[in-house]
Amino acid sequence: MSAQAVPVVLLPVAGGWYAVEVAVTREVVAVSAVTALPGAGDEVVGLLSLRGEVVPLFQTAALLGLDVRAVDLTAYAVVVQTGRGPAALAVDGLPEAVALPGVTGRGDLPSEDTRHIVEAHGEVRTVTLLNMERLFRTVGGT
Amino acid sequence: MSTPREQRQRNLYAEEAEARLTRLSEAALGMQADLRRAQPPDPGVVEGMLREARTITGGASVVGFTHVGEVARALEAVLGSLRGERVAGTGSVVHTVLAAVEGLRVLLGAAVRGQEHAVQAASLTARIRGRHISPTLVPHQVVAAGPDPLGGRADQPKRPVSAPLSPAAQPRPAQRAPAENAASVPTPVAAEAVPVPVAASPASRADVSPLPCLVVAAGGQRYAVPLQQIALVLPAVAPVSGSHRGPAIWVEGEPVSISDLATVLGNASSQVGSAHEGPAVVLRGLEARHAFAVEELVGLRDLVVASLSPLLPRPGCVSGTVISSDGGLLLVLDPDVVVERAERSAHGAPEQAAPDRHRPARVLVVDNARVAREVHRSVLAGAGHEVKIAATGAEALAAIRRSRPDLLLTDADLPGMDGLELTRAVRADPDLAGLPVVLLTARAAAADRQAGLEAGADAYLLKGAIDVVELRATVTRLLGHRP
Numbered sequence: 346m347s348a349q350a351v352p353v354v355l356l357p358v359a360g361g362w363y364a365v366e367v368a369v370t371r372e373v374v375a376v377s378a379v380t381a382l383p384g385a386g387d388e389v390v391g392l393l394s395l396r397g398e399v400v401p402l403f404q405t406a407a408l409l410g411l412d413v414r415a416v417d418l419t420a421y422a423v424v425v426q427t428g429r430g431p432a433a434l435a436v437d438g439l440p441e442a443v444a445l446p447g448v449t450g451r452g453d454l455p456s457e458d459t460r461h462i463v464e465a466h467g468e469v470r471t472v473t474l475l476n477m478e479r480l481f482r483t484v485g486g487t
Numbered sequence: 488m489s490t491p492r493e494q495r496q497r498n499l500y501a502e503e504a505e506a507r508l509t510r511l512s513e514a515a516l517g518m519q520a521d522l523r524r525a526q527p528p529d530p531g532v533v534e535g536m537l538r539e540a541r542t543i544t545g546g547a548s549v550v551g552f553t554h555v556g557e558v559a560r561a562l563e564a565v566l567g568s569l570r571g572e573r574v575a576g577t578g579s580v581v582h583t584v585l586a587a588v589e590g591l592r593v594l595l596g597a598a599v600r601g602q603e604h605a606v607q608a609a610s611l612t613a614r615i616r617g618r619h620i621s622p623t624l625v626p627h628q629v630v631a632a633g634p635d636p637l638g639g640r641a642d643q644p645k646r647p648v649s650a651p652l653s654p655a656a657q658p659r660p661a662q663r664a665p666a667e668n669a670a671s672v673p674t675p676v677a678a679e680a681v682p683v684p685v686a687a688s689p690a691s692r693a694d695v696s697p698l699p700c701l702v703v704a705a706g707g708q709r710y711a712v713p714l715q716q717i718a719l720v721l722p723a724v725a726p727v728s729g730s731h732r733g734p735a736i737w738v739e740g741e742p743v744s745i746s747d748l749a750t751v752l753g754n755a756s757s758q759v760g761s762a763h764e765g766p767a768v769v770l771r772g773l774e775a776r777h778a779f780a781v782e783e784l785v786g787l788r789d790l791v792v793a794s795l796s797p798l799l800p801r802p803g804c805v806s807g808t809v810i811s812s813d814g815g816l817l818l819v820l821d822p823d824v825v826v827e828r829a830e831r832s833a834h835g836a837p838e839q840a841a842p843d844r845h846r847p848a849r850v851l852v853v854d855n856a857r858v859a860r861e862v863h864r865s866v867l868a869g870a871g872h873e874v875k876i877a878a879t880g881a882e883a884l885a886a887i888r889r890s891r892p893d894l895l896l897t898d899a900d901l902p903g904m905d906g907l908e909l910t911r912a913v914r915a916d917p918d919l920a921g922l923p924v925v926l927l928t929a930r931a932a933a934a935d936r937q938a939g940l941e942a943g944a945d946a947y948l949l950k951g952a953i954d955v956v957e958l959r960a961t962v963t964r965l966l967g968h969r970p
Contacts, residue, residue, distance in 0.1 A: 378815075380708070380815075380816040380818065381708070381753075381754055382799065382803065382805055382818070383751075383752035383753050383754065383803070383804040383805060383818075384752070384753060384803050384804045384805075384824075384828070385799060385800055385803055385805075386800055386964070387963065387966075388800075388963070388964065389799060389800070392808065392816055392818075394810055394815070394816050397810055399793060399795075399796070399808045399810065399816065400796070401795075401796045401798055401799050403798075407963050408960055408963075409956055409959060409960065410870050410955075410956060410958065410959015410960045410961075410962060410963045411870055411871075411959065412870055412871030427798065429796070429797045429798050430796050430797060430798060431796075432796070432798050473956075479956065479957065480956075480960075481798055482957070482960075483957070483960045483961055483964050484798055484799075484800065484964070
């Protein structure tokens with residue numbers, strides 16, 4: 346199979362860049378009202394109501410095991426589809442859509458998180474492509 | 488401090504309210520069985536009664552109706568014919584426990600816009616009688632506070648009420664004015680401030696059976712509490728102090744600990760003191776009752792609750808959500824978890840220091856392989872943790888006892904005391920038993936994993952398959968529960 350660029354959404358999180366496939370991304374939303382969820386832990390910022398649908402908003406940095414203190418005020422969230430329903434990922438700034446080179450066709454995307462180099466806005470960035478199932482593997486109920 | 492007489496009076500009120508709520512709960516449960524067999528009334532009967540009601544009220548129009556439960560659904564088709572008139576929809580003007588049990592009330596009155604109150608002139612109440620849902624016309628002369636859902640108000644009835652009353656239509660205890668000692672009068676009556684018609688999230692899994700709930704405000708947010716786990720509702724309380732368990736109120740002659748609901752839920756930091764004189768609800772948990780001070784008793788609602796995303800942790804203080812008409816979210820509390828959390832705090836059990844989210848977490852990494860130790864130290868230090876290392880189980884145990892870390896990350900295969908023995912030693916020490924432990928091992932067999940978890944590990948990660956993100960995420964998750 347020939348290598349082809351895969352469209353992704355770049356997420357600025359805790360000073361680094363991460364990416365999720367456009368194929369699993371539903372939308373990018375400005376976070377205006379979050380309902381706090383008591384006792385949910387550091388990974389969960391709260392709940393969003395998106396046109397009648399309740400979507401949990403996760404602290405992406407906490408999911409990644411990063412230092413949450415480095416996260417700026419949450420302003421945007423990327424809503425992704427996981428095998429266990431929709432989830433919103435809090436990010437530090439406005440996400441960007443780019444094509445991620447050096448990855449073979451979508452069916453061959455690795456099951457692990459992988460690192461890639463991309464150029465955006467004249468800037469070279471190291472990007473970690475996130476696998477959704479792995480990202481949410483450690484959260485959730487039984 | 489209350490006098491013995493006041494205390495006895497409070498106990499009497501508490502007992503009366505407990506008995507009343509028990510009777511209502513039993514009636515509601517009985518209705519669920521009856522409803523499966525019930526048949527809705529002939530629409531002509533209902534329309535005839537409403538015509539009669541309009542005559543009684545001097546031609547007043549319908550100003551709103553409470554729309555509750557299965558009975559209401561059975562009558563919805565009948566009520567549809569009224570909507571050409573001035574029917575407010577599924578909002579409510581007055582909403583009581585009795586309404587929740589009986590299912591439906593249609594309120595009638597003359598609407599006059601631009602004034603503050605509605606005068607309830609009559610209502611239609613539906614009940615289960617045998618195999619039939621039976622509507623009853625109930626004349627009222629009760630002033631109901633709160634805005635008219637149509638934006639106006641109802642006037643005084645223009646003619647005296649003269650319709651015959653059925654036994655069910657006699658004045659209800661729940662509608663009596665509160666007694667003078669409001670601080671101890673339990674009452675299930677709550678005047679609606681604002682109608683909040685609700686709808687389940689269309690994309691979420693919802694239990695289609697409405698859940699009768701009391702909506703309360705705490706910490707600036709509204710929460711719904713399932714009615715079936717409310718032991719008592721108190722419009723005002725005066726907690727007493729002096730117990731080693733902190734503030735308490737007297738219920739049935741026994742002290743019941745009281746906590747500030749917002750504080751228990753983590754969205755406020757206030758404590759209930761003897762100066763608290765606001766409302767409170769007493770919840771039944773799995774093993775205890777606990778009272779919670781709230782800012783406001785908002786009212787009763789029959790809610791269609793959507794379950795939480797499976798991505799969220801369980802068990803939590805919240806069991807579901809409801810989306811209100813304005814798009815806002817109402818959280819439905821799980822009383823078992825909330826009571827358990829409050830009781831644990833009230834008992835002072837394992838008095839632990841408040842978590843300090845601003846100091847780096849202390850992680851002890853134990854591995855006899857120097858390279859592995861350094862890799863793990865690097866990964867965790869990169870996540871902002873303060874990492875110390877040990878090469879053997881014995882060395883680690885001594886270090887833990889000298890200075891307790893926030894988390895132990897240990898290789899299972901250590902010389903001498905191995906990781907499993909170290910984990911068991913930690914769990915056996917009462918001072919260390921709550922320490923989160925992550926076992927790292929090259930053993931992938933299910934039996935090995937089982938042995939690790941049985942030893943007391945909180946997580947079991949395979950060295951061969953582990954990656955940075957998973958290790959950090961596991962550590963972060965476990966540190967989220969650190970004392």
